[in-house]
Structures are given as C-alpha cells and as structure tokens.
Amino acid sequence: MAPDVSTMEMITSDSEQFEKLVAPQAAPRKFQIVYRNLFTFGYAHLSALYGLYLACTSAKWQSIFFFYILFVLSSIGITAGAHRLWTHKAYKAKMPLQIILMLMNSLAFQNTATDWVRDHRLHHRYSDTDADPHNATRGFFYSHMGWLLVRKHPEVKKRGKFIDMSDIYANPVLRFQKKYAVPVIGLMCFALPTLVPVYFWGESLKIAWHMALLRYVLNLHGTFLVNSAAHLWGTKPYDKNIVPVQNVSVSLIAFGEGFHNYHHVYPWDYRTAELGNNWLNLTTIFIDFFAWIGWAYDLKTVPDSMIRARSDRTGDGTDKWGMGEKHEHCDKSE
Structure with a gap:
C-alpha cells in the first residue's frame, strides 16, 4: 500500500512543531465544564431512564422492535461509515452506499461525520496522550464521556489543526451533512423516530419520544465503550x-x-x-x-x-x- 504523501507531510510538519507525546501520558490540567453539554447529557440520560421504564411497562411491541432496528442501523452508521470508511479509508463506497451511511450516521448523531473523523484521526495519531480527545489515561469516566463535558485539552486544539481532512472536505455527501446538520440530524435522530410509531401504530407521543432518547443514549454508550x-x-x-x-x-x-x-x-x-x-x-x-x-x-x-x-x-x-x-x-x- 503506497503511503499517503499529503498525510506524511502533515505528520512531519506536526512533529517539527510539537514535542513528542508517549502513551500513556496525562499532564495535570484544570477542567473547564461545558454546562450546555452537562445539561443536554443530563436531560438525555434522565429521559432515557424514563424511556426504559416505559419500554418495560407501557410501550407496544412494535415500538420496541422499531427502536432496536434503529439501534442497529445507527450503530453501523458509525462503525461502517464514520469509522471504517471515512476515518480510515479501509474500503471504498459508491455514492448510493455513502448516502445510506450518511443517513444512518445522522440517525446516530455523534456530531457530524466530519467532526467524528477529525477526532478519531487525532485519537489514532496520539492515542492515550493529552492530544487524544478521549485520553484513556485519565480513567474510565473521562474516556467514556467526561471528555465531552469539559473543554478540549489545549494539545487537542493545537494538534488537531494538523490533521489531514482534505478527503473529507472534498466529499459531497459529507459536505451536505455538515451544511444541513441541524435539519438532517434533527429529522433522522429525533423527529422521524418519534413520529413513525405515533403515526403507524398509534404509540403515544410521550412513549415514542422517551424511547427515541433511550435508543439514542444506548447508541452513544455503545460507541463510548470503545474509547x-x-x-x-x-x-x-x-x-x-x-x-x-x-x-x-x-x-x-x-x-x-x-x-x-x-x-x-x-x-x-x-x-x-x-x-x-x-x-x-x-x-x-x-x-x-x-x-x-x-x-x-x-x-x-x-x-x-x-x-x-x-x-x-x-x-x-x-x-x-x-x-x-x-x-x-x-x-x-x-
């Protein structure tokens, strides 16, 4: 496999500017809480717990089956799409498959695929150091979800600028998702999963909404466990x-x-x-x-x-x- 010249140039430029970080490494730092994320994560998790209660006591079987299917599809939108295809270029996909994966990735809502790819490429280059967005050296909670509740480490911000994203910026499917992130992700992750059970088999809006959040939170934790x-x-x-x-x-x-x-x-x-x-x-x-x-x-x-x-x-x-x-x-x- 021939080396990617542009990527090698980025790595060389990076190594010339910054000191080498050797894993496992985590320097002392002061955490700055992102209160908006703390609120949204708190609401999502409390709603998910209520959704679990409703799934066990009140939800129709069609809703449970529907949300399981969404769980699988959204997971693959991350694993086959953002991860294996777009981050690592481990295979190539024709346009119809890329569109399908973009929609499945939007269903998962772990930011846009563009943001996901940047974080993950950074994670692989500086795994388990302060330049790793979810540095596991700081323990389970931080690497699992704590990193999303605080400001990015300065090393992540600095070195993230040197991550080669030219292939992602040139991808029309991912440019579309990034440009229309709010309507596309809002529709795929929250609106349709809530409205489909209400319209097609008469599920209550309360149950559908909270089970949609339950599915979303379970998807998040499935990915977080890898980190x-x-x-x-x-x-x-x-x-x-x-x-x-x-x-x-x-x-x-x-x-x-x-x-x-x-x-x-x-x-x-x-x-x-x-x-x-x-x-x-x-x-x-x-x-x-x-x-x-x-x-x-x-x-x-x-x-x-x-x-x-x-x-x-x-x-x-x-x-x-x-x-x-x-x-x-x-x-x-x-």
Missing part, C-alpha cells in the same frame, strides 16, 4: 506495548469494534478484527454484503501470515482471537 473499556480491560495479542486491548464484550455491543488492540496495530483493515471474527462483527458482514452487490470495493485486509507474525513478535501471548487463551490452544485447534 473507554477497550482501552482499559482486555488482552493484547498483537502489541503489548500499547494501551488498546481486545474486549469481546465491547465487540458484541459495538458490532465488532472491540478488537481494539488489533485495530490500533492495523487501522486500515476494513474488518477491524483479526481473521475476520465475523461472529461478533456485524459491521464486517454489512460491508461484505455491499461488496457482494458491488457498492463497496477495494476492501483492505492484512494477510494472515503478517497478523500471526506480529502477534508472535510483540503480542502478550494471548489467543489471536482475543478470547484470553494461549497460542498453543489456538494452534492445536486449527
């Missing part, structure tokens, strides 16, 4: 010298995103998981389907021999599948 739990608890079969880990529970919740030690070693692999791991990787199955019909193409993968060699050289000795077993057990079962 927090998958940097704190698990195994490191590919590189024991970095912070990210393999966390099978997170992969189950986040549709394949919890094989994080592997992902930080090979971020360009469209599967984000060793040897596929499709039994926990609905996102990979989604991409494979669209590859089958020709809407996704140029899927990047890492040869199995390279994966095994890296694991043997720098891994912690746990099973390549991230299940915490020893290599000998895995090799005998192959």
Whole structure:
C-alpha cells in the first residue's frame, strides 16, 4: 500500500512543531465544564431512564422492535461509515452506499461525520496522550464521556489543526451533512423516530419520544465503550506495548469494534478484527454484503501470515482471537 504523501507531510510538519507525546501520558490540567453539554447529557440520560421504564411497562411491541432496528442501523452508521470508511479509508463506497451511511450516521448523531473523523484521526495519531480527545489515561469516566463535558485539552486544539481532512472536505455527501446538520440530524435522530410509531401504530407521543432518547443514549454508550473499556480491560495479542486491548464484550455491543488492540496495530483493515471474527462483527458482514452487490470495493485486509507474525513478535501471548487463551490452544485447534 503506497503511503499517503499529503498525510506524511502533515505528520512531519506536526512533529517539527510539537514535542513528542508517549502513551500513556496525562499532564495535570484544570477542567473547564461545558454546562450546555452537562445539561443536554443530563436531560438525555434522565429521559432515557424514563424511556426504559416505559419500554418495560407501557410501550407496544412494535415500538420496541422499531427502536432496536434503529439501534442497529445507527450503530453501523458509525462503525461502517464514520469509522471504517471515512476515518480510515479501509474500503471504498459508491455514492448510493455513502448516502445510506450518511443517513444512518445522522440517525446516530455523534456530531457530524466530519467532526467524528477529525477526532478519531487525532485519537489514532496520539492515542492515550493529552492530544487524544478521549485520553484513556485519565480513567474510565473521562474516556467514556467526561471528555465531552469539559473543554478540549489545549494539545487537542493545537494538534488537531494538523490533521489531514482534505478527503473529507472534498466529499459531497459529507459536505451536505455538515451544511444541513441541524435539519438532517434533527429529522433522522429525533423527529422521524418519534413520529413513525405515533403515526403507524398509534404509540403515544410521550412513549415514542422517551424511547427515541433511550435508543439514542444506548447508541452513544455503545460507541463510548470503545474509547473507554477497550482501552482499559482486555488482552493484547498483537502489541503489548500499547494501551488498546481486545474486549469481546465491547465487540458484541459495538458490532465488532472491540478488537481494539488489533485495530490500533492495523487501522486500515476494513474488518477491524483479526481473521475476520465475523461472529461478533456485524459491521464486517454489512460491508461484505455491499461488496457482494458491488457498492463497496477495494476492501483492505492484512494477510494472515503478517497478523500471526506480529502477534508472535510483540503480542502478550494471548489467543489471536482475543478470547484470553494461549497460542498453543489456538494452534492445536486449527
């Protein structure tokens, strides 16, 4: 794979201006609370708890099924769209698939895909340091959601200016989402999920609204777990010298995103998981389907021999599948 010259130039310029940050690193800092975010997160979570109560006591089964489907679609809008396609360019997508992923990404509402990509590219370049937007060195709560409740660290602001976003700014689908973020995200994430149950099967507006917020908050925490739990608890079969880990529970919740030690070693692999791991990787199955019909193409993968060699050289000795077993057990079962 040929190197991206523009990206290498950005990295060189960056390294010339700033001191090197080595993970895990977190200098003392004073937190400045963003009260608007504190209020909106507080309201969303209290409403979600009420939505959970209503789901268990009053909601129609059609509503529960509907919001589960929305949960899956919005999750894939992040994992297959903002993450694997637009952040890492791990595969290419034709315009119809890009539009579908943009709408699914809007359904998830984790800012626009443009904002998401910038934060995530910064996260990979400076993982688990003060230039990482959700630096896991500061603990579970900060990396999970606390980073969204305070002002960005100065290192994030400074170094974020050097992240190459030229491909994102040139993408007409993402430019459209960014330009019309309020109506598009408002419609996809809040209005339609509330009005569809009311109109089509007579759900009450109160139940529909609070269950819409429940679905939204659950989606947020599914993604947040990749930033927090998958940097704190698990195994490191590919590189024991970095912070990210393999966390099978997170992969189950986040549709394949919890094989994080592997992902930080090979971020360009469209599967984000060793040897596929499709039994926990609905996102990979989604991409494979669209590859089958020709809407996704140029899927990047890492040869199995390279994966095994890296694991043997720098891994912690746990099973390549991230299940915490020893290599000998895995090799005998192959």
